Amino acid sequence: MATRAEYRIDVIAGDGIGREVVPAAISCIDTLADKHEFRVHWQHRDWGSDYYRAHGRMMPTDGLDQLAKGDGVFLGAVGVPDIPDTETLWGLLIPIRRSFHQYVNLRPVRTLPGVRSPLRGGDELDLVIVRENVEGEYSEVGGRLYQGRPEEAAVQESIFTRAGVARIARYAAQLAASRKGVLTSATKSNGIVHTMPFWDEVVAEHAGEVRLDSVLIDALAARLVLQPSSVDVIVASNLFGDILSDLAAGVAGSIGVAPSGNINPEREFPSMFEPVHGSAPDIAGQGVANPTGQLWAGAMMLEHLGQPAAAAQLERAFAAALADGVRTADLGGEAGTEEFTAAVLDRL
Structure with missing residues (x-):
């Protein structure tokens, strides 16, 4: 037995x-x-x-x-x-x-029966957001200077490591290969001139055989509203993934039904x-x-x-x-x- x-x-x-x-x-x-x-x-x-x-x-x-x-x-x-x-x-x-x-924050987004999307086309939504979960924009590096004075300043550093971006890209690419074979990467390399071009390069190196679609974050946010079924697996940095996953859940009808997994793949x-x-x-x-x-x-x-x-x-x-x-x-x-x-x- x-x-x-x-x-x-x-x-x-x-x-x-x-x-x-x-x-x-x-x-x-x-x-x-x-x-x-x-x-x-x-x-x-x-x-x-x-x-x-x-x-x-x-x-x-x-x-x-x-x-x-x-x-x-x-x-x-x-x-x-x-x-x-x-x-x-x-x-x-x-x-x-x-x-x-x-380092993987996995957030599936799917329209559930009886939960109506507020958008036309949102009722067929079925996608997964793979959010980098331990570095990126949510770092502890930084601080406050000259508190209480007119010249007070706040400094917040983003940390993107090659190992960190590579492993999240590989995970997302493997997931995309098991679904429709298309991976959408959220970026902002036209405005964030150091970390985002680095993100783009490393993601492209580890996308494997899937078709990679690199989209600026503002355009991707609009696309999730206008054409929500046009994306399948999204890989994104810590901040971008956090925002997009709430947006996608709202498109699906309710943030109250959305789950997430904080995954250690190894x-x-x-x-x-x-x-x-x-x-x-x-x-x-x-x-x-x-x-x-x-x-x-x-x-x-x-x-x-x-x-x-x-x-x-x-x-x-x-x-x-x-x-x-x-x-x-x-x-x-x-x-x-x-x-x-x-x-x-x-x-x-």
Whole structure:
């Protein structure tokens, strides 16, 4: 008799609606584990803004060492109005991404049943954005000078390494080859005269056999609005990928259903999976949060763990619930978080 696969997943529900949508996704994954004969051991971490208020930091000093022992991290949301994002994000999310070399931020964007795009042609949207996740424009190099004086200045340096650009380009090219064979690279080499021409050169060197289409970021943003189905796989720097993925999710109908994976492709460290939406403090605690983004992130995690059949079943289940008209308020429906989750469980 074959031994059941077992996984240890660290859970950081975090802040706001993260505490509502994470349990919803866990219940669905546990149901799938029984059906597909694997087991998930959930290690719940009470890290986040409440932990910060009590301890002055977002996670324990050995938090990364604790997470390194697991097979993955399942994150809900981070951020509250009364604590600066520089504390909440740079104290939890970004250290995990960088310490675990999660240099791929994978963001699939697809129009789901019953979720209407605000744009003509957006209802057929199906693309993936591959965002470089650990360097680029989001570096820590820089600072503030002469604070409080008229000549006060802020300096922020972008860091693009050959190794960093090459590995994200290779990953995106391999993904594009498995889909339509076309890779769109977001650039701004006509205005950013050092880092973006370097980006273009290295991406071209590692695009392999796929057809490479290098598009200026402003033109690409317009193209996602005017011709959203004309792109398939986009590779972009940290900042450009962050912006484009939210834009694409909006074109697909809702940022509230979008997932993401922070991937370490070499599997030297755990990867982390999370919805794109934030902590939504305006609706937190009301039981109305849409768990679809967390469910989809859970499906991405199952795929990464080597459970593709379970991942596909979970995607089919939440898509079927949406198609049958079970929708939360953000999608124009009346279902609460628990009601929508129950509908997904029924379809599992």
